[in-house]
Amino acid sequence: MFAERGFADATSKEICERAGTPMASVNYHFGSREALYEAALIEAHRQVVGLDELAALVASFADPRERLRALLGRFVGFSTDAGTPWGFMLMLREVLSPSNAIPALIEKAIRPKAAFLLKTIGEVLELNPSTPVVQRALMFSVLPCIVMMVAPMRMQAALLPAVAKDREALAEDFVRFVMAGLDAIALAHRTDS
Structure with missing residues (x-):
């Protein structure tokens, strides 16, 4: 009900x-x-992506770059899944019209996943996860996936038909793009030090 009608319009x-x-x-x-x-x-938020799911996805990879590749591939997968779970619709409503529950959502659901991702990106960049550059790198890596989730598939297919036809290529190219960007960031920040 909350996903369909929003908090204000869904009665007990x-x-x-x-x-x-x-x-x-x-x-x-x-x-x-x-x-x-x-x-x-x-x-x-757990339905869209659970922390346990993320941890299990990368458990078999020792190399942080391989862990990040697996995570990014999964995030692109979320954005190209044909079915939209009610959880995604509820999260979208909340993002577009935040409620008083935002602080609890951040602390209980988003922050633990962000910490997990910051640690992984920090390892890839060989930088402390709390540094601003690692936080920016997380934003640059994850926000495009969220935008792909929000843009209706019908609109994506009409605007960029080749993208909609090959979801695997989209995931592979996105991972390459992000990894190349992270390599450039790492190089810039190693030379700045």
């Missing part, structure tokens, strides 16, 4: 009716509609 009554539970269920299990929404946001 409608949510409980759809779930087939008594009205008191929201307060009993979550304490409030706001707490239910926060839990739904955190689950939505």
Whole structure:
């Protein structure tokens, strides 16, 4: 309901009716509609990409560059998946119209994944993950995937038909692009030191 109609327009009554539970269920299990929404946001972020999923994806790679390649390939995969999970739609609504649940979402769902990615990119760049350059590198690496997720596939196919036809090539070229950019950043910051 939150994904379909947003926080303001999804009532507890409608949510409980759809779930087939008594009205008191929201307060009993979550304490409030706001707490239910926060839990739904955190689950939505996990549904889009879970920290355990990311860790499992890279567990077999010792080389940080190979770990990052696997992560980036998966992120591009998210953006080209045909089915859009309800979690993605809820996250999109939240990003476009942030609620009071944003701080909890950041702390409980986004920050742990960002730390994981910062560590990996820091290892690739051979820089401390807390440095501004590593944070910028994360932004440059992940935001294009988010933009690809947001742009409707129909629009992408109409505008760039060759891109829509070969999702594997898109992922491979994106990874090459990001890795070359990270190599340039690493070189620039090694020579600055």
